[in-house]
Amino acid sequence: MHPPSPRLVVLLTAALTLGLTACSVEESGSASPTAGTPDDTADGSTDPAAGTAADDPDADATSDPQGGFPVTVDSDSGEVTIQARPERIVSLSPSATEILFAIGAGDQVIAADQFSTYPAEAPTTDLSGFDPNVEAIVAYEPDLVVIATDANDLVASLGELDIPVLAQEAPVDVEAGYDLVAGLGQATGQVDGTAELVATMRAEMEEALASAADAEGVRVYHELDDTFFSASSASFIGSIYSALGAVNVADEADTEGTGYPQLTEEAVIEANPQLIVVTDQGASTAEDVAARPGWDAVDAVRTGSIVSVDADIASRWGPRLPQLVTSLAEAITEAAVPAGR
DSSP: OOOOOHHHHHHHHHHHHHHHHHHHHHHHSSOOTTTTOOOBOTTSOBOGGGOOGGGOTTHHHHSOTTSOSSEEEOOTTSOEEEOSOOSSEEEOOHHHHHHHHHTTOGGGEEEEOTTOOOSTTSOBOSOOSSSOOHHHHHTTOOSEEEESSOGGGHHHHHHTTTOOEEEOOOOSSHHHHHHHHHHHHHHHTOHHHHHHHHHHHHHHHHHHHHTTGGGTTOEEEEBSSTTOBBOOTTSHHHHHHHHTTOEETTGGGOTTOOSOOBOOHHHHHHHOOSEEEEETTSSOOHHHHHTSTTGGGSHHHHTTOEEEEOHHHHHSOSTTHHHHHHHHHHHHHHHHSOTTO
């Protein structure tokens, strides 16, 4: 098991510190001398009229209950400094949208792109992450925009308007995915929710991976479309197969390490995968694959080891990933010793 990344260590430490502070306050019956003090005025004096957090029932909605801002967060487009806890987030990344809701930042999201279809309560709009429109985004008056790729130079355009943009490309493996979650937790002030989500995902992932311990060496072909593009071990989904101990038949074709090589039909047949995985939004169904001329000689076709997975989960890093890993682990285990063999 990989050790937590420095970013996760920071978040976990912050979460622990907050928890210990809360316990200390509860046990003593009073807060520290500095807790709940009113804001200082511009001349350095204390303004009695400012009141305390306890006096304001709406304080949690505007204050930063989970960490100190400003914070500086690593982004694929460079470090991003966020001055205050964002309360008007626009997410142009379906993965980010799902994570934001899972860590407790859902109420901070005011708009999401057209493909942010999960969870159901996500405020999906016609905004596009592939062809973003600056004016349409700015109309939502965001204090943070989260993107997957910097299309149309969005980072620079919004930067000119002093709107911070957090760019998070798709992770290359599971550990990088945890870093992605950690970045969103830092940016939104949701330290506790992030630590809890990562801990839960790690536990569920370890359980799923352990369930396929006896299936090592199973040959897998993950088909992305009917022109035989596949996902090698250099891709995120490919890293899952590696973690499960499978042999990815696309690796030999990925000489440049792109993660998504195109195979030939002959190469797939010759590789003789024991498990074939397609997605529910792909051009071919499991039945289509089984009916291809010449594929009846492939082990996966002969044994019926062709499975269809949810394309949204398979193509997005997010809280539902353990579900995918569990289903793949089951499929790989069954392919190792198919029924009737």
